[in-house]
Amino acid sequence: MFEAIEIKAYKNDNKLSKIFSNGCLLYEDDEQKVFASNNYSVIEDGKKTFINKGKEIWFFPKNKLFNIMWFLEQNKTLFFINIASPISDKNIYIDYDIDIKVNKDGQYQILDLANFNKNRFLYKYDETIVNNVWDTVDELKKIIKNKEKWFNKKYLENILKNESVYKWINQE
Template sequence: MSDVKPGQKVLVHAYKHNENLYRSWENVRVLEETDEVLVLINEEVLITELNGRKWKTNEPAIWFFLKKSWYNIICMFKEKGINYYCNLASPYVFEANTVKYIDYDLDVKVFNDHSFKILDLKEFNRNRISYNYSRTIVETVWEGIDELKKMIKDKRDYFNHDYVREVWQKFLDLKEQDEM
């Protein structure tokens, strides 16, 4: 476990395989950390792109960073239900008040009905060659896709809407206590 504390605001940095920072999130709030996962909350978080473009998130979200898995999962609360965005990425490290990970291009977008799309395959294949991803990394990324597909199909763990709502309620309860 790291030095991170519930309520603490942290940065999140996504890097490419060549170690160049390409996206940054500011003022992401820590909900909790366990032996398996770091849970963050996004509410109007400022995102800065590599090209300097800045924008804020539109909807509240829970961001699960699994300590041993090669993906992280964002659960977004939209008007029509919970949608998910899964980044295929290295396990994170926490240093200098920053959650850091390497993004391996592929993403899985999951809709409220648990249908999904794999995104950015062309980018993954292009970067696999230009950044010279090892065979182990390529295989590990695809294993991550397989794990995600099983969880999505079974509607389990982070893809269980009831579980996600419970985590969000925990955040709201803690937020209410802090405002008193």
């Protein structure tokens, strides 16, 4: 019913960083692409590193420097946000290292700041990228705190009512 696809993450020097397998495109609109996966595997640096158990919906806003994984069968973490370029038509994005983990209670933790600070020199992030990354982190902190868009219960309930999302969740 849903065609399996891969999503690829590269570093700023065009080196492949991760391949996410077992995903599918649920829908695309003017604002975002919405993917889903069930037990996706991640290949990092050419080696299979882990399989993420459970169902996730993955939002890729078209004009934002982040993407958001929503864990439907969550334990403590409800969302995982990658600071990254918008996804391309070929399902590729550039990973800018910083991640944000959001728990069910709305508390968040910013991860991998040391990696960003190291890689911004290693991969020669230009000043515009660095400034945009920090602006994006600030924007996300406000969106999370104010429970806007992806972090709003009514918005997520509406996502679940989307025909493609509903079919994917309820497939056997």
